[in-house]
Amino acid sequence: MAAAARTPSGEILLLEGEHGARFPDGNCLVIDDEIPTVIDPATRRLDLERYQCKLGMGLVVNTHYHVDHTRFSSLFAGADLAAHPLDAPAIGSIDVMAHMVGIEDKPWLPIWKSVMIEQWNYTPMEVTRLVNDGDEICLGKNTIRFIHLPGHTPGNMCVHLLEANEVYLADVDLTPFGPWYGNRYSDIDAFLDSIERVKTLGADRWYTAHGEGVIVGDITDRLDAFASVIDERESRILESLAEPKTLAGLIDEAIVYGKRWDPPEMFDYFEGTMVSKHLARLERAGMVERDGDLFARA
C-alpha cells in the first residue's frame, strides 16, 4: 500500500511498511523529482523494486544506521547514499554496527550477525554523501534539509522537505511505545532535546517510519505524549526501587518493553541497556542510590 501526496513540488509518496510498519519493516518516503530520492528504504522489497530503475541513479538517504531504515539501500547501487558522519561507519560495516549497538563481546554476536544478514538483508554500504545538521540538497523542485536529532543513535536525522513543508521524522515515530534508546551510544537527554527541536520545525505534514505513517497538522501534543513515556518509565523504575534491586531484578520486570521476548539474551541486553541509562540519569538527579550491585530509591 502507498499513500501519495501530490503537491506543487511534485509527487511525494509514502510506501507503507508491512505489519503496521513494525521492525524490521518501516514506512519509506519516495520523492519523484529530477534527482529521484528514497528515504529509509526498508519496506516491501517488491514495492521498492518498482522504483529501482528510476532511483538507481538518484539519491538514497539513511536517517540512521538501524537495519529497519537501511536494509534495501543496496537495491539502488548506482545512487548516492547520504547519512550523518556519526552513523555512516555502522552503515559500512557490521562489526562497527555491533560496537555501536554495544554487543561486540556477546556470545550471541554470531547469531545476531546471521539474522541481520540472512533475514533482514543487512548489506554493508559505502556512504558517498556525508551530511550534517542544516545541509541541504536540491533535488529539482524539492530541496531537502537534514536536521540532526541525536539520542536514538548519535547520527540520527530527520529530513525536512522545504517547499512542501513536510518532515520525515524517522524514529521520532510518535507510537505509544515511546522513544527507544537501547544502543551503547543512545542518550535519553539528547533524545528529549531532539523532540523539543522537532517542535520548532512547524511542518504541515509529518511522516513517521513506524506506526501511522502520515500525520497532518500540529504535532506538539503528540511530541509531548511521546516524550512523557520516558517519565512514565522512570516513575515505574522508582516505584520498583522502593525495595533495593539489582539490574537483573529490574530487567525481569520488563519496564520498558512491557513484556519479555525471545531470545532472552537479546531481550536482557536491550531492556538492560535502556534501564541502565535511566538508572544513571536518576543517580545524577540524586533520586537513586547505588550500593554495590543494588539500586534503591534515594
Ligand SMILES: [Zn+2]
Ligand atoms: Zn532506529
